[in-house]
Amino acid sequence: MKFKMGVYIGIAVILIAGGSLLIAKGKDAVSQAESRKQGVLEAEQKTIIYDKNPGTIVQVKKGIGDAVQKGEVLCKVKSTDGTEEDVLAPDTGQMSKIVVKQGDQIAQGMPVAIVQKSAYYTDLYIQEGEIQKFAVHQSVKVHFPYLDRPDQVNGVVASVAAAPQFASLRMTREKGQADLSMFLVRISVDASADLLPGMTAEVDLDELAD
Incomplete structure (x- = not known):
């Protein structure tokens, strides 16, 4: 009984001393977690909103995962007045999502795509x-x-x-x-x-x- 008690006391002393040393050095797990x-x-992602005349998507030039450069043409729109409008990438990055496809009707204020910025x-x-x-x-x-x-x-x-x-x-x-x-x-x-x-x-x- 006395032997077991001595072992328990010895372990406790070691643990207390070891913990005190770690805390003194500021290297204990709690200190590390707090620091x-x-x-x-x-x-960062940018949603591209169509802001020109209503029309029809005639060409989509980029796919999901494709790299894009700022100012690059992403798709082309044939507007109702007969002109062709370009939808440009607002930032350099990667195509994250494409909302439109060829043949879709598009109006001002509609989302076109999402670009994941670099x-x-x-x-x-x-x-x-x-x-x-x-x-x-x-x-x-x-x-x-x-x-x-x-x-x-x-x-x-x-x-x-x-x-x-x-x-x-x-x-x-x-x-x-x-x-x-x-x-x-x-x-x-x-x-x-x-x-x-x-x-x-x-x-x-x-x-x-x-």
Whole structure:
């Protein structure tokens, strides 16, 4: 009985000492989780709205997944007054969705296609006590921890705004309840061959200057 009790006490001492050492060094799992903010990589998309005379789609020049350049002709319309109108790509990127097909009637205000722009972003929810680390136009290193080859790219803080949906979020603390104000930080990231929308993007707050 005394032997078992001694073993239990020894294990407890080791665990307490080990935990204290990790906390002192700031490398425990909780500290790491608090300093690393994760979001999902998203692609900016642009819906193309037809804004010219009504007519008929006579040619669709791009398919889903095709690369497009800003100003490139996506489709042609034969208007009711006999003229031919071009629908142009508003941004460089990739065709994400095509709403029309050859022979369709089209009127002003109707959607034509959706272009996925060659720019990504990720949204991070940041606590009020950490928001001073971020400023619009600030350069930020963005990590992608689950790539086969862990990679990081340069990002830029595009906007910082209050997150109303978190305004009344409650957080339990040892001494009771306290309101937790949150802010939404959007970080723009240039697209690359290695990155895909839906990937986990991570920012380490320890890398940012106060």
